[in-house]
Amino acid sequence: MMTDDGRVFPGTAVLAADRKNDVAAAASADDEQNMFLSANVGLFGFGTGLTAYQHQLESLGFSGLGVRAVPHPLKETHGPLIGSQRCESCHEPAYRQWRRTPHARAYQSLVEADPPRQFDPECISCHVVGWHPTEYFPYEGGYTSIDETPHLTDVGCESCHGPGGNHLQAEMHGAAEEQERYRKLMVITRQESRDGQCATCHDLDNSPDFDFDLYWPGVEHSESF
């Protein structure tokens, strides 16, 4: 979803692009990947049970499943994903608040599911940073595994604010105008979240009771508390 000043919400961007056939590469990657996943559910899923299917997913890995990463829709403007922990040193109150929310435990919920589902693309997509929530494919530089990308587990700062690479770089080494430009790009307003950004993950299948006014207080944060 493109806002009037040119920012794009992660997730909705590719959905919209798919519809318009703008991002042909992302769209065809989707189709193939979804076909592959469906085929696998057919082959291993119902016949041998969910637990066996999860073991199958674990041993194949994402590349073995044919799940390929596509460029993040915000890569050009925002740079790479850096992980929530990197924000802590400069945004301590927001970070501390986020740590107390279920978003910071979203990956663990999959590990504790019965059977565990942290290798299943159709589950991790909303429970980590850097995947398309409902098309189940990763963006380049997004979560790949607990060993390779431990900083990208859970629903992180960048799941809502977009990748922080350029912002971090500018704060460390950039000139004042550059800092200003990338700070602005990191802003997401409450209205934008209300208008659909939260619902990219809080959809009817996974969060049927979602109501912005009831849920927002559960994750609200600012620089002052």
Ligand code: HEC
């Ligand atoms: C090296 C320090 C530093 C790091 C690391 C950093 N920021 Fe910032 N950020 C700032 C400064 C300084 C500002 C401008 C002052 C302010 O508004 O808080 C800012 C502004 C922002 C704003 C705009 C706030 C507003 O109301 O205008 C957001 C949103 C933001 N940062 C999010 C993040 C996120 C998310 C991360 C991690 C991915 C991050 N920042 C990492 C220093 C940093």
Ligand code: HEC
């Ligand atoms: C990238 C996907 C994603 C986005 C975007 C997202 N959420 Fe979530 N949210 C989740 C997941 C996954 C959980 C479940 C976490 C867990 O494992 O307990 C969750 C849980 C929550 C909870 C806890 C609900 C409960 O039952 O305790 C609240 C509150 C919440 N989200 C609010 C929001 C709001 C408000 C927004 C938008 C500003 C938002 N979320 C955006 C994925 C997301």
Ligand code: HEC
């Ligand atoms: C499209 C995004 C999305 C996908 C895909 C997704 N989830 Fe979630 N999940 C959420 C959201 C959002 C919540 C919070 C729901 C709420 O409280 O309203 C959640 C909550 C949960 C919780 C509850 C955490 C708790 O303790 O209350 C578990 C467990 C969970 N998901 C497991 C899974 C599993 C297993 C899969 C794969 C079959 C999956 N999720 C796929 C978005 C998603």
Ligand code: HEC
């Ligand atoms: C679920 C989505 C979501 C997550 C996760 C999230 N934010 Fe935010 N953040 C928002 C929204 C929406 C606002 C705007 C709030 C408003 O305007 O009242 C905001 C506001 C901010 C601001 C400006 C606050 C102010 O005082 O004006 C900063 C800084 C910030 N977030 C940093 C972070 C950092 C750092 C993290 C991770 C530790 C994080 N956010 C995680 C959605 C999110």
